[in-house]
Amino acid sequence: MTQGGNAPLTAARVTVEVTAPKALDVSGLLLTDAGKVRSDADFVFFNAPHGPGVTHRPASGGTPDAITIDTSAVPAGITKIVVTASPDEAGATFAGIEPTATVRDADSGQVLVTFTPPQLGRETALIVVEVYQRGGAWKVRAVGQGYANGLAGIATDFGVTVEDEPAPAAATAAPVTAPVAPPVAAPVAPPLPQSAPPMPPAPPAPPAAAPSLTKVTLDKGRVSLTKGGSVSLEKNGKPFLSSVRMGLGWEPAGRGRNIDLDASCIAFDAKREKLDTAWFMKLGIFNGAVVHSGDNLTGEGGGDDESITVHLDGLPPEVCGLVFVVNSFSGQKFTDVKNAYCRLLDAGSNQELVRFDLTQSEPHTGVVMCKLVRQYSGEWVMTAIGEYVDAKTARAMVKPAASML
Missing domain, CATH: 2.60.60.30 (sav2460 like domains)
Structure with missing residues (x-):
C-alpha cells in the first residue's frame, strides 16, 4: 500500500x-x-x-x-x-x-x-x-x-x-506517556514505554499513570508563548472557534528609517509539500479560507502591521499545516527591526488569544514566526518558532518553513 x-x-x-x-x-x-x-x-x-x-x-x-x-x-x-x-x-x-x-x-x-x-x-x-x-x-x-x-x-x-x-x-518499570502536547509541533515527550517480557495471563489492569506532561489550551484565557512553546486551540475539550486572525507587527529600530517587511502564510500538506501561499501579491487562497490584509510598507502605526485571517473550517482536508513567515523584501536585516511579534485573535470578537514576542533579532532577512498544525484528530495547535533565515521573498521562505513543520 x-x-x-x-x-x-x-x-x-x-x-x-x-x-x-x-x-x-x-x-x-x-x-x-x-x-x-x-x-x-x-x-x-x-x-x-x-x-x-x-x-x-x-x-x-x-x-x-x-x-x-x-x-x-x-x-x-x-x-x-x-x-x-x-x-x-x-x-x-x-x-x-x-x-x-x-x-x-x-x-x-x-x-x-x-x-x-x-x-x-x-x-x-x-x-x-x-x-x-x-x-x-x-x-x-x-x-x-x-x-x-x-x-x-x-x-x-x-x-x-x-x-x-x-x-x-x-x-513504572515501563513508563507510559499519554498525550500532540500539541503535535505537530512540539517538545520531546517524556520517555516512552519500554518493551516488557512476556507475562503469564493476568486479569486486565487499568493503564498506568503517565509522567507529567502539560497540554496547554485556551481554558484559562490568553496564552503568552515563548520560543518553541505550543498551545491547543481547544477550550473545555472542544474546538474553541473556527475563524482566527494572525496579526504580525514590528517597529523600525532607528528613527527615520522605513522597514518594508512582508507577512505571508504558507500552506502545506501531510508530506510537507507546499499547497499555496497567501502574501501581498496573492491576498486570498482556498476560496477565501485564508485572506491576507494587504501590504504595509513601513511598519509604522499602532496595532498589527499585517494580518492574515484563517477560516479553519473552510480549509481543504489536505491542508495539514500553516506556517506564518515575515521577510524583508528590501533586504534590510532584522537587526534594523524591534518589537516584532505575532498574535492569534478570535476573528469574530477581536479577542487576543495567543501572543509570541520575538525578544531577540538576528542579521537575517527572514523569520519563521509560528505555525498552525492540524493534528490527526482534527485539533489545531499553534507553536511559536522564531527562527531566522536568509530569505527575502515568500517563495524563498517555503523550504525553511517546511523543514520546521
Missing part, C-alpha cells in the same frame, strides 16, 4: 505487526466517530494489553510487537482503531528507521497488505495504519502520520487522560 491508500479487510480477525531496524513500542487506540477514545481503557499497549476486541502482543523470540483486532468483537460505537509505533529508545526518532506494517489474517497468518511510510525525520511517534468501518465493512488505510512529541502527542490528541504525577515506582 502507498500512503493514504486503503484496502478491504478479507478477514474478521487481523494482526498488525510493526517492524523496524530498531525495537519499537506498538499500541492501539479505539476511537468513536468523534475521533476520541471513550475512556483510558480504549488505549491498548504493553502495560494494558487487553481492550474490547483489541489486544497487544509483546515482541518475543523474533516475533514483533503487534496489535490484534477482532472486528466482530469491537463494540458498537467504535468505528476506527489506529495502530501507533514509537522507538523503544527514549528520545530516538524515526530518521532512517522507517517502520513497516504487515497486516495478517490472525488465524492463518496470511499477509493481507503491507505499508512502509515515506522517509521520516524527527518524528518520535507515528500513526502507522488505521482499521476502520465504512458502510458496514471493515477496511485498512495506510496513514504514516508522524508526531514530534512522542506517543504523548498521539494519545492526547485522541483524548487519553493526562496525569500530573508520575506513576509509583512499582508501576
